Amino acid sequence: MYRPVHCRARSPPRAVVAPHAFRLCLRLSPLLLCAALAACGKQAPAEETGKSAATLAVTTVPARTRELERSLTVSGPVAAVEEMQLGVEVSGLRVTTLEVDVGEAVRRGQRLLTLDHRMLDAELAQATAALREAEAGATLARANLARGEGLANDKYISATQLDELRAARTTSDARVGTARAARDSAALRRSFADLDAPAAGIISKRLVQPGQVVGAGQELLRLIRDGRLEWRAELPAAQLAQVSPGDVIELAAPDGTRVSGRVRAVSPGVDAATRTGTVYADLPQPQGLQPGSYLEGRIGTGHAQALVVPAAAVVLRDGFSTVFTVDAQQVARQVRVQAGSSTDGVVEILDGLKPGARVVVDGAGFLADGDIVRVVDAPNGKSVATP
Numbered sequence: 001m002y003r004p005v006h007c008r009a010r011s012p013p014r015a016v017v018a019p020h021a022f023r024l025c026l027r028l029s030p031l032l033l034c035a036a037l038a039a040c041g042k043q044a045p046a047e048e049t050g051k052s053a054a055t056l057a058v059t060t061v062p063a064r065t066r067e068l069e070r071s072l073t074v075s076g077p078v079a080a081v082e083e084m085q086l087g088v089e090v091s092g093l094r095v096t097t098l099e100v101d102v103g104e105a106v107r108r109g110q111r112l113l114t115l116d117h118r119m120l121d122a123e124l125a126q127a128t129a130a131l132r133e134a135e136a137g138a139t140l141a142r143a144n145l146a147r148g149e150g151l152a153n154d155k156y157i158s159a160t161q162l163d164e165l166r167a168a169r170t171t172s173d174a175r176v177g178t179a180r181a182a183r184d185s186a187a188l189r190r191s192f193a194d195l196d197a198p199a200a201g202i203i204s205k206r207l208v209q210p211g212q213v214v215g216a217g218q219e220l221l222r223l224i225r226d227g228r229l230e231w232r233a234e235l236p237a238a239q240l241a242q243v244s245p246g247d248v249i250e251l252a253a254p255d256g257t258r259v260s261g262r263v264r265a266v267s268p269g270v271d272a273a274t275r276t277g278t279v280y281a282d283l284p285q286p287q288g289l290q291p292g293s294y295l296e297g298r299i300g301t302g303h304a305q306a307l308v309v310p311a312a313a314v315v316l317r318d319g320f321s322t323v324f325t326v327d328a329q330q331v332a333r334q335v336r337v338q339a340g341s342s343t344d345g346v347v348e349i350l351d352g353l354k355p356g357a358r359v360v361v362d363g364a365g366f367l368a369d370g371d372i373v374r375v376v377d378a379p380n381g382k383s384v385a386t387p
Helices: 019-053 118-153 159-191
Strands: 056-058 060-062 064-080 083-086 093-098 111-115 194-196 201-206 221-225 229-236 248-252 258-266 276-283 294-310 315-317 320-326 332-336 338-343 346-351 358-360 373-375
Touching: 064 338, 064 346, 118 159, 229 258, 229 294, 276 294
Parallel strands: 056 373
Antiparallel strands: 060 358, 064 229, 064 294, 083 221, 093 111, 111 194, 201 221, 229 276, 248 258, 248 294, 258 276, 294 346, 315 320, 320 332, 320 358, 338 346
């Protein structure tokens, strides 16, 4: 007899774990748990380290008021106080000797150059001879007049003849005067052939060569009178009003030395086009300076009370001078200020800060507005330089 066969669905096969693998898992479980706990234990110090790194240690000092030297820093050229353009007053003569060169120091009356003066010598000799002839005629006329007056007293000559003798003497005296003037004129022209230094100084330029034919009024040499140099600076009206004659100026020479001088004059007004005026400063000892060089100078304009902070406390942010203050919550606050002159390691604060406000010095360049900071003493136990 046929019997129905009942089919049963098979259950999915079970994973068979070997006994030795199971025992291995039991042994590793405590080790894995310890590793996880160790990892959790290390995470907390890392967070604390990150928090500590975000807190920057800084030093602060108060902004103080002190007497500060006022000064203006401007640039200008070095020039001769008086530069003389030298030439001759005769034309068409050739230079025969040139006795100086650029850079030479000369004394007053020293011969600088000589022109060909042979023609001038001949003219002078002719004028001298004419003068001697006129003087001889005048001597004869005076002698004739003296004899005529004696004859007129004895009635040997008439009054008319005596008047003619007197006229002859007057005419001869006039001829002497004319001849003397001609002689002096010729001597003066002869002197123009020699160019002498009108004052002591330094030859700054030479524009002539031996053998060159020159003209009257032509510039041949240039002389810095007494070797005196000055520094000229163009200042706007607001700064010009701060400068007075007698103020001390200081220049940096190209060789690194410092050259001092004093303001000699200040222009009484400003130019209508440039709105600037000129300051003229004498340089009594201009060693290392050359006319025409363009140098930066500092003009001391006196002393005044000013609010100052250390130079390291002022940093640039977005092109503006900025300092950082620290509030009670140890948060750095950015304060934009108007900085003035800088001297002796301090900067004048014209606006934006009150006296006594504590500003960050060490670390100011690394701060941003709102950073949390930690105020500490100066490193190595040294006090921070205060203004």
